Amino acid sequence: MIDIDLSVIVAVDRNGLIGTDGGIPWREPQDMRYFQQVTDGHIVIMGRGTWDSIPEKFRPLPNRLNIIVTRQEDYVAHPNLEVRRVRDNKNPQGPKRPNAVYVNVRNSLRHALSCAHDKLQAREQVFVIGGAQLYRVALPVANRVYLTRVDIEVDVSGAKEVAYFPEMGENAWDLVSTTTVEGKTSKLTFEVYDRIYQGP
Ligand SMILES: NC(=O)c1ccc[n+]([C@@H]2O[C@H](COP(=O)([O-])OP(=O)(O)OC[C@H]3O[C@@H](n4cnc5c(N)ncnc54)[C@H](OP(=O)(O)O)[C@@H]3O)[C@@H](O)[C@H]2O)c1
Numbered sequence: 001m002i003d004i005d006l007s008v009i010v011a012v013d014r015n016g017l018i019g020t021d022g023g024i025p026w027r028e029p030q031d032m033r034y035f036q037q038v039t040d041g042h043i044v045i046m047g048r049g050t051w052d053s054i055p056e057k058f059r060p061l062p063n064r065l066n067i068i069v070t071r072q073e074d075y076v077a078h079p080n081l082e083v084r085r086v087r088d089n090k091n092p093q094g095p096k097r098p099n100a101v102y103v104n105v106r107n108s109l110r111h112a113l114s115c116a117h118d119k120l121q122a123r124e125q126v127f128v129i130g131g132a133q134l135y136r137v138a139l140p141v142a143n144r145v146y147l148t149r150v151d152i153e154v155d156v157s158g159a160k161e162v163a164y165f166p167e168m169g170e171n172a173w174d175l176v177s178t179t180t181v182e183g184k185t186s187k188l189t190f191e192v193y194d195r196i197y198q199g200p
Pocket residue numbers: 009010011012017018019020021022023024046047048049050051053069070071072075105106107108109129130131132133134135137163
C-alpha cells in the first residue's frame with residue numbers, strides 16, 4: 001500500500017448506519033459545514049456510489065481534488081470536466097490540476113492513493129469520504145477517523161439498500177477530541193480518532 005497519511009470522514013447514526021437507498025437519510029447542515037471545513041483544500045477519494053449520490057450542482061466538491069473509483073472502464077464522472085484516467089500519465093496540454101479524476105482499475109484504493117500521492121501538494125491531506133465499500137478498504141490503512149455521531153436511529157424497515165460503517169475495532173483507536181452540538185434534528189457529536197500504533 002502507498003505510504004500516505006490517510007483519514008476517513010463519516011457520519012453515522014446510533015447503529016453505525018451511513019446511508020439508505022443511495023442517500024443519507026438525515027439532513028444536518030452543521031455536519032455538512034463540518035465536512036466542508038475539515039476537507040476544504042484537500043484531496044477526497046470516494047466510491048462511484050457516493051459520487052452518484054451528490055447532486056450534480058454540488059459536484060465535484062469545490063476546492064478539493066475529487067478522486068472517484070469505479071470498475072467501469074468507460075465511466076465518465078462528469079461530462080464537462082477534465083476527467084482523466086490515472087494511468088493516462090502526463091497530458092502536457094491539459095490543466096496541471098484538474099479537480100476531478102477517476103480511477104478505473106481493479107485494486108482501486110491503491111491506485112487512488114497513488115494518484116493522490118502524485119498530486120499531493122504542501123499541507124494537503126487525503127480523505128476517504130465514503131461510501132460503505134470504500135470505508136471497508138480504507139479503514140484498515142487509515143490513521144485518523146473523523147466520525148460524526150448523529151443521535152438518531154434510522155428506521156430501515158422500508159429501505160431497499162442499507163449501508164453501514166465497518167467496525168472500527170476495539171483498542172485500535174484513540175479518541176483525541178469530541179465536541180457535541182445541537183443539530184437541526186438531533187444532537188451531533190464530532191469525534192476524532194487517531195490510530196494507536198502497536199510498537200515493534
Ligand atoms: N453518512 C456518511 O458519512 C456517508 C458518506 C458517503 C456515502 N454515504 C452513503 O453510502 C452509500 C453508498 O455506499 P456504497 O458502498 O453503496 O457505495 P460507494 O462505496 O460510494 O461506491 C461503490 C462503488 O465504488 C466502486 N468501487 C468500490 N470498490 C472498488 C474497488 N475496490 N475497485 C474499483 N471500484 C470500486 C464501484 O463502482 P462501479 O460500480 O462503478 O464499478 C462500486 O459500485 C450511500 O447511501 C451514500 O449516501 C454516507
